[in-house]
Amino acid sequence: IAGITQAPTSQILAAGRRMTLRCTQDMRHNAMYWYRQDLGLGLRLIHYSNTAGTTGKGEVPDGYSVSRANTDDFPLTLASAVPSQTSVYFCASSSTANTEAFFGQGTRLTVV
């Protein structure tokens, strides 16, 4: 089934540890995004990528980094996790042809 795959589904992480959230899409969309969802705040954009090889900062980029080595993959890395990064993380993708964004199922991350 075409779509976006995120891994892991959930994770409990010790503060100070490094963590990479994985995101893969098979729709050949040029643009990809990472959002975090927090209660009462909706979803906020962390980083995005217009196309392979380029990335940009969203609304809440601090403490996160991304890379876009190819069209399909867009990993999100927390270099040194802190409890405030406890959240549900969603990866999404879009293209001009589809006129909408498609979202993955999310990764629930708890930093303790």
Place this chain on the structure above:
Amino acid sequence: AQSVTQLDSQVPVFEEAPVELRCNYSSSVSVYLFWYVQYPNQGLQLLLKYLSGSTLVKGINGFEAEFNKSQTSFHLRKPSVHISDTAEYFCAVSDRANAGGTSYGKLTFGQGTILTVHP
């Protein structure tokens, strides 16, 4: 900069009653408008979108929304709700002029409205 305000954090209704979920936005540029739905422990699914043309847009599951430019609103409505409509609903906007085709995914979201349909 853009912002989106969903005026109700929670909306309880009885089955078969009509419902309206309110959304207002603020933007200095022309925007696209979206409503997404999130069922428990799932990702977001697009309900409907306004890109251009008729200001009344129809989406999936019997939902519709009306774009009102003068009031900068994009309220979501359904004439008769079902138990299965219980979910969280998000209004979102994006800048029409985003580079690289990101106009449909580089979104500013509202805080969400939890719709609970009671039998």
